[in-house]
Amino acid sequence: MEPSRGAGPAVPPVAAVLPAGGSGERLGGATPKQFCAVQGRPLVSYTVRAMERIDWISNIIVVVSPENIETMKSIIEKYGHKRVTVVKGGITRHRSIFNGLKVFAENEFSSHLLQKPEVVIIHDAVRPFVEEDILSKVVMAAKEHGAAGAIRPLVSTVIASAADGCLDHSLERARYRASEMPQAFLFDIIYEAYQQCTDYDLDYGTECLHLALKYCKTNAKLVEGTADLWKVTYKRDLYAAESIIKESLxxxxxxxxxxxxxxxxxxxxxxxxxxxxxxxxxxxxxxxxxxxxxxxxxxxxxxxxxxxxxxxxxxxxxxxxxxxxxxxxxxxxxxxxxxxxxxxxxxxxxxxxxxxxxxxxxxxxxxxxxxxxxxxxxxxxxxxxxxxxxxxxxxxxxxxxxxxxxxxxxxxxxxxx
Amino acid sequence: MEPSRGAGPAVPPVAAVLPAGGSGERLGGATPKQFCAVQGRPLVSYTVRAMERIDWISNIIVVVSPENIETMKSIIEKYGHKRVTVVKGGITRHRSIFNGLKVFAENEFSSHLLQKPEVVIIHDAVRPFVEEDILSKVVMAAKEHGAAGAIRPLVSTVIASAADGCLDHSLERARYRASEMPQAFLFDIIYEAYQQCTDYDLDYGTECLHLALKYCKTNAKLVEGTADLWKVTYKRDLYAAESIIKESLxxxxxxxxxxxxxxxxxxxxxxxxxxxxxxxxxxxxxxxxxxxxxxxxxxxxxxxxxxxxxxxxxxxxxxxxxxxxxxxxxxxxxxxxxxxxxxxxxxxxxxxxxxxxxxxxxxxxxxxxxxxxxxxxxxxxxxxxxxxxxxxxxxxxxxxxxxxxxxxxxxxxxxxx
CATH class of the missing domain: 3.40.50.360 (Flavodoxin domain)
Incomplete structure (x- = not known):
């Protein structure tokens, strides 16, 4: 299953972009959740480590808000992370991811242009438990389909509300899935989608798969993920992450x-x-x-x-x-x-x-x-x-x-x- | 906000039905999650306690699968729970809830018919952190609208997949909500909905608000809930529950x-x-x-x-x-x-x-x-x-x-x- 990487330079590299610019307001704390300490180490470091240990990922781009660039750089130094580039984020998730992609295509964001990957993985900095298996699955699927993303069954029924705050209709749970991370794209497809999309998309959208579909007519392959892919969103998720790490140790x-x-x-x-x-x-x-x-x-x-x-x-x-x-x-x-x-x-x-x-x-x-x-x-x-x-x-x-x-x-x- | 309860018998009672029949397969353990110990006490006991401490809830019906009836009864005895009736569940969630409602309307399920409530709360046994505030909000809304349910913002984007396993479309996150618990209904409405619904509904449906809409033309009022309403679904949720309880102690x-x-x-x-x-x-x-x-x-x-x-x-x-x-x-x-x-x-x-x-x-x-x-x-x-x-x-x-x-x-x- 693993994308093979030969000795020569012929194999096109895979890169990963980790948006880590969130303010963590749902967590209710002052520290954005990606910087909260779990067993003494910031959460984002766990996610970087999960990428870094995979040798076929050649570059890891962490996109953080301007005020956290120094924090992120000191985390990389303290924990000895390799192959990581820190990039300044935008004011929304999509703008941050776009900035992350630009380091492979424009000179604006880094002193030297990084080698453009064939496939780019996009993964949240607050999903630290991602395994190599799902990463290689989405990468392989992206090579074939142009785009791919991990999905999970819905935990709750999804409903639409009417203007009066009452139930309009509920969706049949079995027909829908939650779109999770990681996702992977042929670099040229996702970069083109970002170049073409509107300011409205950049400011209010959240779903990269949607951009690939809308602007590049690419129907992403959906890959069933495991329960570990969950996103640290609330304080209880930090508790859970702490316990999972203690258990694994x-x-x-x-x-x-x-x-x-x-x-x-x-x-x-x-x-x-x-x-x-x-x-x-x-x-x-x-x-x-x-x-x-x-x-x-x-x-x-x-x-x-x-x-x-x-x-x-x-x-x-x-x-x-x-x-x-x-x-x-x-x-x-x-x-x-x-x-x-x-x-x-x-x-x-x-x-x-x-x-x-x-x-x-x-x-x-x-x-x-x-x-x-x-x-x-x-x-x-x-x-x-x-x-x-x-x-x-x-x-x-x-x-x-x-x-x-x-x-x-x-x-x-x-x-x- | 609290539904008032006078001294006389004139105030119609509120009852609660807690479906607790799940097998907990998503948890990956042998013990269904509602019976897993948190700080030594089964999770279902925390949820029962959350209901029991509210004095305007007159009856609490816990619906469990046949093999767990004795376990549930011993939990009630050990922890001194009051106003609780244990009822044998059916093979699906809807069938279990229906059984729970029958104790107020049919002689089949209990030695004596319990007093029929004006409003019935339906709440999952695996959501132990429910507060009085949201319970009284859904009860008040149910009195006015016939049905009401707690909702939460979606954490992930929801997508529909096509037959080939690729993305068909993604839903605009802001327009949809996750339907959570508690929900509340005028007893006559939800009971009628269950009496009229088909075997297909009973076997494959999951959403009570949907039944009230489909069979009684009742558009439930949607009430924004807090993050505590989350459902213990995975092992990490048990870890989180344990930490939250330790913190509260x-x-x-x-x-x-x-x-x-x-x-x-x-x-x-x-x-x-x-x-x-x-x-x-x-x-x-x-x-x-x-x-x-x-x-x-x-x-x-x-x-x-x-x-x-x-x-x-x-x-x-x-x-x-x-x-x-x-x-x-x-x-x-x-x-x-x-x-x-x-x-x-x-x-x-x-x-x-x-x-x-x-x-x-x-x-x-x-x-x-x-x-x-x-x-x-x-x-x-x-x-x-x-x-x-x-x-x-x-x-x-x-x-x-x-x-x-x-x-x-x-x-x-x-x-x-």
Missing amino acids: SQEVCVITDVKEVVSQVGFLLHESLKSQIKVETISTSLSKNDSHLQNILSGQCYNFVCINDKKCAVQETQQLADMLEKSNIPLLYPVVVVLVHLDTSENISFSIGMEEITRMKKFAKEVKKKNILVYGLLIQYKDHLLLQETVNSAAALIMALIKDRNPELTGQLLVA | SQEVCVITDVKEVVSQVGFLLHESLKSQIKVETISTSLSKNDSHLQNILSGQCYNFVCINDKKCAVQETQQLADMLEKSNIPLLYPVVVVLVHLDTSENISFSIGMEEITRMKKFAKEVKKKNILVYGLLIQYKDHLLLQETVNSAAALIMALIKDRNPELTGQLLVA
């Missing part, structure tokens, strides 16, 4: 134990207890060694780590992990959870946690939080062999809660299983 | 300090630190006394409590609060957060937390969790007067995080400010 955990037998044993039990809820990788290694297995995991997409050892507040070992994580760039896009498990095997019955230990832990957590690494402490007591299983189950429940919540306020706390 | 906190001067002082500082984020009531009292101010707060809608004292793990005092809460029925519908703050004023520098203390705390928290009370411990050290403000600010941040998250897994833990 809670799919895998890496348990790192040191090589001592008793520690490995607890690591094994914890692995068993966790694996019904989350994918678990357990490795037994010293963090100071350059373990290739650990390096593999770090270069993968794991955002959760549990380090078990029998030292009180093993800050030094965790510092090594934090350094590795930082070097790997993993915490750049998403907060990484590190649960520092202290296995207490002392015989002493009246065990207690000293304030010094807690202070050291909090200080360390505060330091690495700046690097988007969330560290929590967890104590497992291993006194009674019979109680160990129960304690490990309780530890697993706490670890899952910490991973799912990713609460930055609770970092540095020491929990007890 | 995080509006107010009651800080209870004992009467000792040092404790009151910290209570005051905490009050000051919290008040920029949440409404705070602070009272200084002994929980063992029957304090009328505290009783007032308990009879209000406060779901968050902070108890400060200078005893280690003051389980006894907290037990009294837990008993009061239980008696007040507050934790019946929503989990209540209780943060037990231990103010440590000892001179001892090498302070430590004993395992016994932690174990006692966890045991107590586990016990009251069964009553939907979430207890967390929080230690504030008061050694250095200069550092106190900073510690209190840190405590306030932790308290806000605990209140907002309401994480049941972390109960019984002792956090350190």
Whole structure:
């Protein structure tokens, strides 16, 4: 399904234009929704990332209102986005998209003309969960039909009202669809449609497929999309986006134990207890060694780590992990959870946690939080062999809660299983 | 705006029918969405509660599929819902609503005929955030026009597709609206419409306003609703509902300090630190006394409590609060957060937390969790007067995080400010 891209320059490029100029008034907040933070990162960065990871998209044009150009540029720098050009938007959606297209055709909008793509994707900056599959489907359909757009079934019945505010008629739900994003067009078609359309279209229209039909007689191919394509419109959608991202970050955990037998044993039990809820990788290694297995995991997409050892507040070992994580760039896009498990095997019955230990832990957590690494402490007591299983189950429940919540306020706390 | 309801029986009653028979296939889970737990309670219970708290709604009919009748009855019993009748649904939405209406007109569906209402509200069981304002607006409009329904602007453009899967035309967004719930009808109109409509309508239709128009020539009045009226359709909507409910429970906190001067002082500082984020009531009292101010707060809608004292793990005092809460029925519908703050004023520098203390705390928290009370411990050290403000600010941040998250897994833990 994927549009192939050979080694040579013969394959015409695909570009994406992301209108991000909206004021977000429906959200009821001062910050336009594309700049609202989700897990600490602006929503638009998630959408840019969704485009950027697809290697057959050669240029990503983000169109923002004039007052947000610097904000957008600093987002691109902070999160290391590549192949992105920021363009000044117009006062309406259509005018913004038109400006975005002009960087491929006119010298007005960028210092150098970008290579004109064969196909251009248009996608909202506030639809962060777009998958490669639907993008390649609309691109392929646009190549064949000139235009294509994702559609979804209607959630509510659509009605027309009469002048007196009463029902005129309702539409038969099955015959209609909601037009969503992404859409894709042969560049020449959509650019011509924008050049020909009226000021009324530019000021009051919203639908690109309509312009292609009206001005280029191109009937867009409609492609059924998945539910992820929804648009962040209201505050509740930001809540939903936050939860979806947290859920997607809670799919895998890496348990790192040191090589001592008793520690490995607890690591094994914890692995068993966790694996019904989350994918678990357990490795037994010293963090100071350059373990290739650990390096593999770090270069993968794991955002959760549990380090078990029998030292009180093993800050030094965790510092090594934090350094590795930082070097790997993993915490750049998403907060990484590190649960520092202290296995207490002392015989002493009246065990207690000293304030010094807690202070050291909090200080360390505060330091690495700046690097988007969330560290929590967890104590497992291993006194009674019979109680160990129960304690490990309780530890697993706490670890899952910490991973799912990713609460930055609770970092540095020491929990007890 | 509110439909008035006098003391005498002369005022005709308003009833509500909640279709709750859906299978929830769009949610992608095994449990139909109306029965999915949000903060531990099934979604349908929130919607029933939204109706039940309005005293001019005399009867609430919940229509569920045959296999869920017992589940629904047990929900009503568990959460103490009143004025609710459970009715067996049909195989489609319209057939279910029709069954719901029959309890007022036919003997077939209930042991005794319920009093026929003048106006009947129809509302989805999966729209839990409906407010009294919109309900009274649609009821008043139905009295005048015979039928009325809430509408919302369209979020996406609506398009019609041709037989070949290509765009036929797109609708001008401004001319159309999404038909949402609640709707209201003069009972005689909607009941007649259902009696006259065809099997095709009953099996394939979805819109009650359409039936009233087609069979009773009644053009429903359309009433602009707020964004809260949205329908829980996808999994992301459940996430959003959970967050909205958590947010609504995080509006107010009651800080209870004992009467000792040092404790009151910290209570005051905490009050000051919290008040920029949440409404705070602070009272200084002994929980063992029957304090009328505290009783007032308990009879209000406060779901968050902070108890400060200078005893280690003051389980006894907290037990009294837990008993009061239980008696007040507050934790019946929503989990209540209780943060037990231990103010440590000892001179001892090498302070430590004993395992016994932690174990006692966890045991107590586990016990009251069964009553939907979430207890967390929080230690504030008061050694250095200069550092106190900073510690209190840190405590306030932790308290806000605990209140907002309401994480049941972390109960019984002792956090350190």
